[in-house]
Amino acid sequence: MAVNPIKKLAGDTLIYGLGTMVPRLLNYLLVPFYTIFVFNQSQYGQITSLYAYLALLLVILTFGMETGFFRYANLTRQPVRVFNITSSVVFIFSIVFLVLVVVFLDEIVVLLGYPGNKISVLLVALIVVLDAFTAIPFAFLRYKEKARRFSLIRIATVVVNIALNLFFFVLVPKLAGDAIHEIPFYQGNRMIVFVFISNLVSSLMAFLLLRPEWRNFKVSLEKELLKKILHYSYPVLIIGLAAIINEVADKILLKYLLPDAETADAQIGIYGASYKLAILMMLFIQMFRYAAEPFFFAESDKQDARQTYSRVMTYFVIFTWLIFLGVTLYIDVFKYFIGEKFWAGLAVVPIVLAAKLFLGVFYNLSVWYKLTGKTLYGAVIAMTGVGITVAVNVIFIPSYGFMASAWANFACYLTIMLISFVWGRKVYRVNYDFKKLIAYSLLAVLLYVLAEVLKATGLPRHLLVNTLLMLVYLSVVFFVERKAFSIR
Numbered sequence: 001m002a003v004n005p006i007k008k009l010a011g012d013t014l015i016y017g018l019g020t021m022v023p024r025l026l027n028y029l030l031v032p033f034y035t036i037f038v039f040n041q042s043q044y045g046q047i048t049s050l051y052a053y054l055a056l057l058l059v060i061l062t063f064g065m066e067t068g069f070f071r072y073a074n075l076t077r078q079p080v081r082v083f084n085i086t087s088s089v090v091f092i093f094s095i096v097f098l099v100l101v102v103v104f105l106d107e108i109v110v111l112l113g114y115p116g117n118k119i120s121v122l123l124v125a126l127i128v129v130l131d132a133f134t135a136i137p138f139a140f141l142r143y144k145e146k147a148r149r150f151s152l153i154r155i156a157t158v159v160v161n162i163a164l165n166l167f168f169f170v171l172v173p174k175l176a177g178d179a180i181h182e183i184p185f186y187q188g189n190r191m192i193v194f195v196f197i198s199n200l201v202s203s204l205m206a207f208l209l210l211r212p213e214w215r216n217f218k219v220s221l222e223k224e225l226l227k228k229i230l231h232y233s234y235p236v237l238i239i240g241l242a243a244i245i246n247e248v249a250d251k252i253l254l255k256y257l258l259p260d261a262e263t264a265d266a267q268i269g270i271y272g273a274s275y276k277l278a279i280l281m282m283l284f285i286q287m288f289r290y291a292a293e294p295f296f297f298a299e300s301d302k303q304d305a306r307q308t309y310s311r312v313m314t315y316f317v318i319f320t321w322l323i324f325l326g327v328t329l330y331i332d333v334f335k336y337f338i339g340e341k342f343w344a345g346l347a348v349v350p351i352v353l354a355a356k357l358f359l360g361v362f363y364n365l366s367v368w369y370k371l372t373g374k375t376l377y378g379a380v381i382a383m384t385g386v387g388i389t390v391a392v393n394v395i396f397i398p399s400y401g402f403m404a405s406a407w408a409n410f411a412c413y414l415t416i417m418l419i420s421f422v423w424g425r426k427v428y429r430v431n432y433d434f435k436k437l438i439a440y441s442l443l444a445v446l447l448y449v450l451a452e453v454l455k456a457t458g459l460p461r462h463l464l465v466n467t468l469l470m471l472v473y474l475s476v477v478f479f480v481e482r483k484a485f486s487i488r
Contacts, residue, residue, distance in 0.1 A: 045269030064236030164198035242382030250405030274345030368428035
């Protein structure tokens with residue numbers, strides 16, 4: 001019996017979710033730990049900023065090679081050959097980067113505004129390099145559909161990261177007692193160094209666990225194939241770079257654009273912690289991407305591929321609106337996952353959730369330029385988003401603070417989603433079920449607005465009303481999709 005491709009994608013998404021959602025959920029447990037028990041707003045703001053730079057640098061060092069690997073591993077049917085070439089590119093870029101950081105470390109920490117955290121900055125550079133080294137091996141596991149091994153390695157490294165955090169921030173202070181303040185790195189803002197030490201060890205562990213994928217690696221820079229991969233991948237790099245700029249530019253720009261420099265780190269901390277409450281949406285989109293990218297390529301040569309892509313979009317939109325409602329309707333519960341001193345940023349949560357939903361739809365739409373090899377078009381769209389992100393942040397942060405950053409996220413992802421849709425219709429037309437997509441979207445927005453209007457006095461009553469609204473959404477979805485859900 002033929003396997004239903006939608007169910008296969010759903011199954012792969014769930015398995016990859018073990019490797020993406022579970023580790024990130026485990027890592028997310030560090031957010032309440034940090035914000036309630038360990039760090040003040042300023043310290044958490046510094047951690048948020050440095051991780052923003054880490055994410056940006058990782059995209060640069062991987063140079064779009066993951067997508068290039070998938071493309072040419074499928075085209076050439078020689079995955080090991082393509083693995084060696086793409087890994088060599090990442091390896092060379094990473095080593096050059098690390099040397100530059102070591103040579104110019106003093107200048108870099110001053111430029112970042114963290115002259116007292118030189119060790120933390122160096123640790124971030126080491127983490128970036130190790131994570132870059134493991135990018136292609138992880139992609140190789142996805143290509144070979146070894147989702148379970150992929151997930152186990154991801155989970156194991158996060159468990160180590162959490163264990164080390166508990167060691168540094170709970171066990172050591174307990175054992176040291178009052179003498180803890182005599183230990184240099186437990187004085188002032190320098191304590192954040194242990195966050196990055198824990199991360200570095202877990203990244204190193206991932207590198208070591210991926211040794212079987214590295215076993216037959218040989219540095220290879222075959223001119224002809226490398227040229228083709230680079231030609232395909234550099235627009236993907238631009239897209240990835242644009243995507244990460246859209247994601248982290250606010251955490252970087254806030255430090256330089258907020259009118260009060262003395263409280264900038266604290267404001268970043270408040271914004272960063274509240275931003276994390278959109279974690280369920282971000283996790284689902286991430287795990288969907290891991291499963292969907294190889295799935296889209298694998299389905300592309302089938303006669304009903306476009307119908308499949310249309311159905312995937314419908315189910316994706318249904319589920320992301322469910323996440324949106326789940327978080328916004330129960331925000332009075334979710335807010336306890338961050339420290340009370342960070343609640344001033346809760347207003348950004350629905351804005352960020354909607355923005356991420358638009359981003360997820362954009363990833364679905366991106367099938368048109370990836371399958372047709374027109375990745376440069378995707379780069380143009382992504383860079384348009386960067387322009388919006390930077391412009392809105394630069395113009396409005398001085399007046400509206402981190403709320404401007406949230407709306408910049410919203411405006412950026414809404415715009416690139418719409419541009420990608422219009423452009424894609426002309427290049428690789430997929431007949432999406434617009435009636436359902438619009439109907440589900442309007443229903444979710446209406447229920448959210450009703451929840452805001454009907455805010456009841458007292459938490460129990462408020463949650464009861466919102467639960468009824470959530471049941472309305474689920475009932476409508478079940479009634480409309482009941483036949484589709486019964487397909488075997």
